[in-house]
Amino acid sequence: MNYQVIIPAAGKGKRMRAGKNKLLLQLEDRPVIVHTLQVFEADQDCKQIILSIHPDDKEAFSNLVKDFGLTKVAPFVMGGKERQDSVYNALKTIDEEGIVLVHDGARPFIKKEHIDSLVNRVNIDGAAIAAVPVKDTIKKAANGFVQETVERSSLWMVQTPQAFRVSLLEKAHSKAASDQYFGTDDASLVERLGVKVAVVESDYDNIKLTTPEDLYFAKAIIEKSRKGV
Ligand code: CTP
Ligand code: MG
Numbered sequence: 163m164n165y166q167v168i169i170p171a172a173g174k175g176k177r178m179r180a181g182k183n184k185l186l187l188q189l190e191d192r193p194v195i196v197h198t199l200q201v202f203e204a205d206q207d208c209k210q211i212i213l214s215i216h217p218d219d220k221e222a223f224s225n226l227v228k229d230f231g232l233t234k235v236a237p238f239v240m241g242g243k244e245r246q247d248s249v250y251n252a253l254k255t256i257d258e259e260g261i262v263l264v265h266d267g268a269r270p271f272i273k274k275e276h277i278d279s280l281v282n283r284v285n286i287d288g289a290a291i292a293a294v295p296v297k298d299t300i301k302k303a304a305n306g307f308v309q310e311t312v313e314r315s316s317l318w319m320v321q322t323p324q325a326f327r328v329s330l331l332e333k334a335h336s337k338a339a340s341d342q343y344f345g346t347d348d349a350s351l352v353e354r355l356g357v358k359v360a361v362v363e364s365d366y367d368n369i370k371l372t373t374p375e376d377l378y379f380a381k382a383i384i385e386k387s388r389k390g391v
Pocket of ligand 1: 169170171172173174175176177178184185214241242243244245246248249266267268370371372
């Protein structure tokens with residue numbers, strides 16, 4: 163089943179403290195964003211990649227698309243102040259019906275099998291997100307004291323990709339924009355419409371590279387996959 167993917171890549175990577183967009187950092191033999199893009203480049207069901215970038219990174223991204231022979235990347239979309247703006251700007255360039263995935267540029271370890279599960283599920287339910295069960299015990303606290311222990315079995319750590327019917331995601335973003343509502347993911351905008359979002363279990367390798375130690379975890383994940391674990 164065909165889909166298009168929006169990849170927000172217009173952040174500054176402040177928490178990575180690298181002095182530049184973390185997506186341009188080298189991870190083994192290529193930049194982080196190239197790892198991410200190559201997953202979708204290799205997936206036959208992916209018809210187009212819409213990349214939202216910061217204007218300052220235009221030349222760097224253009225060179226990568228050329229040097230790594232990436233053929234599915236559409237003309238770049240300029241991102242916005244928040245991730246949500248960057249996704250919405252990209253979404254506005256898609257006029258077709260069908261399925262759209264939104265996937266963070268900073269998650270280079272997404273696997274084809276989980277993309278397939280999401281695409282299958284979104285065809286049934288209209289909205290589906292990748293997630294993994296929470297491993298730790300989670301408590302709510304205020305002023306340094308525990309208020310409540312939250313029942314763990316119902317908790318999920320939410321990742322991307324998040325998959326939607328294009329028309330549904332357009333409606334959700336348009337309403338969020340007119341309400342001046344900012345959510346931390348795309349699904350939360352859809353949830354506000356009262357639409358049910360399906361949870362699809364992915365895996366713990368699909369981390370988002372956020373802080374400097376994540377680069378060490380990333381190397382370990384690459385090592386692990388080389389060993390076929
Ligand atoms: N992103 C974006 N536009 C923004 C902010 C973020 O396209 N205005 C993208 C990032 O490039 C990243 C993804 O959204 O691929 C997830 O965001 P995050 O991990 O928070 O990255 P940054 O915003 O770059 O990092 P930080 O919050 O530490 O500055
Ligand atoms: Mg951010």
